[in-house]
Amino acid sequence: MEVIALGSDHAGFHLKENIKEYLAGLGYKVRDFGTGSPDRVDYPDFGIAVGEAVARGECDKGIVVCGTGIGISISANKVKGIRAAACSDPFSARLSREHNNANILALGSRIVAPEYARYIVKEWLEAKFQEGRHAERALKIAQYELGNPG
Numbered sequence: 494m495e496v497i498a499l500g501s502d503h504a505g506f507h508l509k510e511n512i513k514e515y516l517a518g519l520g521y522k523v524r525d526f527g528t529g530s531p532d533r534v535d536y537p538d539f540g541i542a543v544g545e546a547v548a549r550g551e552c553d554k555g556i557v558v559c560g561t562g563i564g565i566s567i568s569a570n571k572v573k574g575i576r577a578a579a580c581s582d583p584f585s586a587r588l589s590r591e592h593n594n595a596n597i598l599a600l601g602s603r604i605v606a607p608e609y610a611r612y613i614v615k616e617w618l619e620a621k622f623q624e625g626r627h628a629e630r631a632l633k634i635a636q637y638e639l640g641n642p643g
C-alpha cells in the first residue's frame with residue numbers, strides 16, 4: 494500500500510486529522526509531518542516538509558491542508574519534482590492525477606467540508622496518470638525546473 498505524507502498548518506489541522514483517519518481506514522500508511530495542534534504556525538514549514546518527503550521518495554504521495562489550500566500548495570511546489578494541485582472539487586482532483594501527474598493534493602479547510610474533502614481525496618488517490626501527451630507536457634515542466642527548457 495502507498496505511503497501518504499500529510500501536513501497542515503493550524504487552519505488545516507482538524508481536516509488533516511480527519512483525512513488521516515480516513516486514509517488509515519482505507520489501509521494507507523500515513524506519515525504525519527504536522528502540525529500537531531491548532532496553535533498558530535506557518536504553512537510553508539509543512540508544505541515544504543511534505544514536498545521534500547515526496548521528492549526524496551520517502552512517501553509516494555502527499556496531502557497538505559491550509560485554510561485555502563493555496564499557500565501550502567505554493568510552498569510544496571517550490572520543492573523540485575513536486576506537482577502540487579490545490580483542488581476543491583473531485584473532478585479537478587481526478588484530472589490533476591490523470592493529466593498533470595500531481596504528486597501532492599492540497600485542500601482548503603475553509604473551502605471544503607470534511608465529507609467532501611474525503612471524496613476529493615478518494616478520487617485523487619484512485620486516479621492514474623494517463624501518460625502519452627500528458628507525459629510530454631509534464632516533461633516540459635520538469636525540464637524547465639532543471640534549467641533546461643528543452
Ligand code: RB5
Nearest residue numbers: 504559560561563564565
Ligand atoms: C492562515 O490563516 C491562512 O492564511 C493559511 O491557512 C492559508 O489559507 C494560506 O494560504
